Amino acid sequence: MVKFATNLFFILLVYVFQITFTTASDRANSKLARTNNDDLQTCLSSSLPLPIRTIYPCSTLANQNSSQYQCDHFNVNELSSVRGGRISHFPAVIVYATNSNDVQNVVKCATKLNYIVNTRSGGHSYEGYSLGSTYNNIVINMEAINYIRINQYDGTGIFGAGARIGPIYYRTYQYNYTINAGSCAWMGLAGHALGGGQGFLGRLHGLLSDNILEMKAVNAQGELITINKTHEPELYWALRGAGGGLFVIVTEFKIQLVKSPPLVRRFSSTWYPNATKLVMQQYQSLLFDDKISNFSNNLFLFMRVLKTHVAISILYFGIEFDEFNNTISLLLATLPTPNRTKLYEQDWLTFVYKSSGIADGSGDHQQLLLDRLTYPTYHFKAKHLFYDRPISSHNLDKFIDRLASGDGEITMIFLPWDGYLSTIPVDETAFPHRHFKFGIQFTLYPTDEQHEKEQMNWLNQTHVEISILYFGIEFDEFNKTMSLLLATLPTPNRTDLYEQDWLAFVYKVSGIADGSGDYQQLLLDRLAYPTYHFKAKHLFYDRPISSHNLDKFIDRLASGDGQIGMMFIPWDGYLSTVPVDETAFPHRHFKFGIQFTVSPNDEQHEKQQMNWLNRVYLAVYNDSAKHSYINYIDRDTTLIAMSSEAECIDASLGIQTGNHFSIGVKISQRNITLAS
Ligand SMILES: Cc1cc2nc3c(=O)[nH]c(=O)nc-3n(C[C@H](O)[C@H](O)[C@H](O)COP(=O)(O)OP(=O)(O)OC[C@H]3O[C@@H](n4cnc5c(N)ncnc54)[C@H](O)[C@@H]3O)c2cc1C
Numbered sequence: 001m002v003k004f005a006t007n008l009f010f011i012l013l014v015y016v017f018q019i020t021f022t023t024a025s026d027r028a029n030s031k032l033a034r035t036n037n038d039d040l041q042t043c044l045s046s047s048l049p050l051p052i053r054t055i056y057p058c059s060t061l062a063n064q065n066s067s068q069y070q071c072d073h074f075n076v077n078e079l080s081s082v083r084g085g086r087i088s089h090f091p092a093v094i095v096y097a098t099n100s101n102d103v104q105n106v107v108k109c110a111t112k113l114n115y116i117v118n119t120r121s122g123g124h125s126y127e128g129y130s131l132g133s134t135y136n137n138i139v140i141n142m143e144a145i146n147y148i149r150i151n152q153y154d155g156t157g158i159f160g161a162g163a164r165i166g167p168i169y170y171r172t173y174q175y176n177y178t179i180n181a182g183s184c185a186w187m188g189l190a191g192h193a194l195g196g197g198q199g200f201l202g203r204l205h206g207l208l209s210d211n212i213l214e215m216k217a218v219n220a221q222g223e224l225i226t227i228n229k230t231h232e233p234e235l236y237w238a239l240r241g242a243g244g245g246l247f248v249i250v251t252e253f254k255i256q257l258v259k260s261p262p263l264v265r266r267f268s269s270t271w272y273p274n275a276t277k278l279v280m281q282q283y284q285s286l287l288f289d290d291k292i293s294n295f296s297n298n299l300f301l302f303m304r305v306l307k308t309h310v311a312i313s314i315l316y317f318g319i320e321f322d323e324f325n326n327t328i329s330l331l332l333a334t335l336p337t338p339n340r341t342k343l344y345e346q347d348w349l350t351f352v353y354k355s356s357g358i359a360d361g362s363g364d365h366q367q368l369l370l371d372r373l374t375y376p377t378y379h380f381k382a383k384h385l386f387y388d389r390p391i392s393s394h395n396l397d398k399f400i401d402r403l404a405s406g407d408g409e410i411t412m413i414f415l416p417w418d419g420y421l422s423t424i425p426v427d428e429t430a431f432p433h434r435h436f437k438f439g440i441q442f443t444l445y446p447t448d449e450q451h452e453k454e455q456m457n458w459l460n461q462t463h464v465e466i467s468i469l470y471f472g473i474e475f476d477e478f479n480k481t482m483s484l485l486l487a488t489l490p491t492p493n494r495t496d497l498y499e500q501d502w503l504a505f506v507y508k509v510s511g512i513a514d515g516s517g518d519y520q521q522l523l524l525d526r527l528a529y530p531t532y533h534f535k536a537k538h539l540f541y542d543r544p545i546s547s548h549n550l551d552k553f554i555d556r557l558a559s560g561d562g563q564i565g566m567m568f569i570p571w572d573g574y575l576s577t578v579p580v581d582e583t584a585f586p587h588r589h590f591k592f593g594i595q596f597t598v599s600p601n602d603e604q605h606e607k608q609q610m611n612w613l614n615r616v617y618l619a620v621y622n623d624s625a626k627h628s629y630i631n632y633i634d635r636d637t638t639l640i641a642m643s644s645e646a647e648c649i650d651a652s653l654g655i656q657t658g659n660h661f662s663i664g665v666k667i668s669q670r671n672i673t674l675a676s
Pocket of ligand 1: 118119120121122123124125126128129130131142161181182183184186187188189190191192194195196197198199243244245246248249250251378
């Protein structure tokens with residue numbers, strides 16, 4: 001089974017990457033050729049029923065006065081529940097689908113006209129992935145496909161993919177059932193379940209994805225397919241835990257419901273920061289101690305660590321209260337007396353409502369969980385890590401020190417990932433993290449706009465510059481290329497246009513000075529030569545970098561402290577018409593190359609910055625880009641020569657960088673784990 005799953009993972013990897021490569025290269029071409037979305041508007045208006053809302057952001061519409069299409073001057077960021085300037089592109093259109101037929105029709109238009117499609121259900125992706133990351137994509141909003149049907153006789157539920165978790169909690173509770181999902185009531189079922197879906201019942205019933213019995217979904221050909229254990233078993237395996245936005249668009253889920261707990265008991269104890277280390281150690285020893293592993297899965301211990309306090313909560317979903325009381329005694333046995341404790345019981349729905357953090361738990365559940373018309377938005381940046389052993393005392397010290405040293409609010413929530421969840425074999429579904437004991441979610445709430453800027457500053461500083469050089473005399477050619485470049489891009493923040501004689505140009509691009517000066521003296525009669533302090537790497541490409549790798553690359557570029565420059569240079573034209581075997585120069589069949597350069601700030605930062613350079617470099621290192629230009633030789637040959645090694649390094653770096661576990665990284669992690 002392990003072997004089967006591993007092979008399957010490889011097949012899926014190839015499948016995903018093939019799709020990505022094809023669409024990326026096609027997109028690059030079509031993006032250049034496309035000057036408006038008229039073809040898309042025509043296709044959608046002829047294939048969708050009239051009442052379907054199709055909103056074209058005004059900025060993407062050539063004719064904004066057309067009465068045929070709705071155009072809205074909205075901010076796309078508002079479609080994401082997590083705010084903070086994560087999205088800077090505009091989709092070509094947002095379609096508000098009402099059933100799977102609408103989804104099929106949109107996908108058919110997209111496939112025919114070569115558009116990228118992204119699906120949004122609850123909009124709770126931490127980084128706004130449901131809106132995609134490509135300019136001029138199609139977003140299908142699934143919010144209206146939100147039906148909830150409960151079969152109280154066999155304890156199953158049929159849900160539209162756009163249903164939100166809160167209403168599902170409310171409806172199922174009417175029949176003494178529930179779903180084993182996460183705590184935020186407003187997440188969409190689709191994104192949540194496809195990525196796993198972990199919540200307070202995780203130790204008792206596993207992940208939400210473990211209880212998916214069947215799905216209806218639209219594939220890339222626009223066909224509606226049924227996915228379960230026997231129909232499309234590979235997709236059934238992959239869709240349970242690999243994450244949303246891959247393979248197909250799910251329109252409906254059939255889920256095995258679980259009995260709602262008769263009552264929830266909760267004990268919370270809070271300490272001031274002088275006890276933080278002791279409390280963290282005690283939490284870890286409770287999780288890793290053999291005695292505790294005999295505790296029933298009705299228990300769920302979680303911890304919140306902030307600068308101002310640390311709190312451990314024990315939840316109990318069973319009826320053997322001795323078990324609950326013993327755990328409290330065990331927790332407090334070796335710790336200083338807490339500064340505050342709380343003990344209370346709640347019915348399941350009140351608990352769900354209260355833990356979703358909307359309000360204080362009083363109020364009309366029906367109105368708040370079911371009939372809600374607007375949803376809260378969040379302003380945070382989150383990261384996550386899994387652990388299979390306790391954090392060492394030394395690292396706890398470092399962690400507490402660093403937590404105290406910052407200005408702002410960071411919350412860390414420690415959640416157990418063991419219990420029933422970890423008894424399901426790792427290869428049973430695509431969810432790859434079952435062998436961990438606990439996870440930490442780190443959340444930063446920027447204090448205000450000014451601080452956020454500081455925190456995200458590096459990202460904003462990164463700028464992209466595209467230069468077009470023209471050596472001919474047909475200026476039309478030059479002007480057309482400029483128009484083509486700018487046609488589908490947002491207005492640049494700066495443009496420069498100038499003419500120079502050849503020598504001035506040569507002098508200026510050599511980067512010695514600002515281009516003025518005595519060329520003879522500076523180019524010919526020079527007595528001293530400049531020295532440089534940088535580390536460079538180089539890669540050639542024979543096809544475009546995939547969208548997935550571009551995302552990785554931009555993320556990693558943003559994560560460092562210092563300055564990395566990347567120069568993309570074409571290697572085609574006459575150069576590539578010379579037969580490859582005409583001279584010893586071996587790189588004539590590539591389309592472009594990238595030179596990466598880091599100029600270390602100072603000696604102390606150098607090592608750190610070299611690592612960062614490698615991480616950025618590996619993000620776009622792949623089968624099409626294993627060659628480096630001999631004149632830019634670099635001694636890190638292990639990175640270039642050993643592709644499997646590079647994959648491992650890439651995977652481990654993916655883990656270090658934390659937040660975005662791409663499917664590629666998950667797969668590599670899994671392969672390493674299975675191989676070892
Ligand atoms: C405040 C908050 C609290 C959270 N709490 C928890 C928690 O307790 N436990 C937990 O496990 N997670 C939690 N999450 C994370 C959440 O589970 C994920 O972000 C999840 O992807 C959100 O699903 P969505 O449908 O709302 O998101 P969306 O942003 O709509 O989609 C997320 C991803 O799924 C894809 N997708 C959406 N719909 C479909 C579809 N129909 N078919 C195929 N792909 C689709 C999107 O393209 C995107 O890539 C929380 C997130 C937030 C913001």
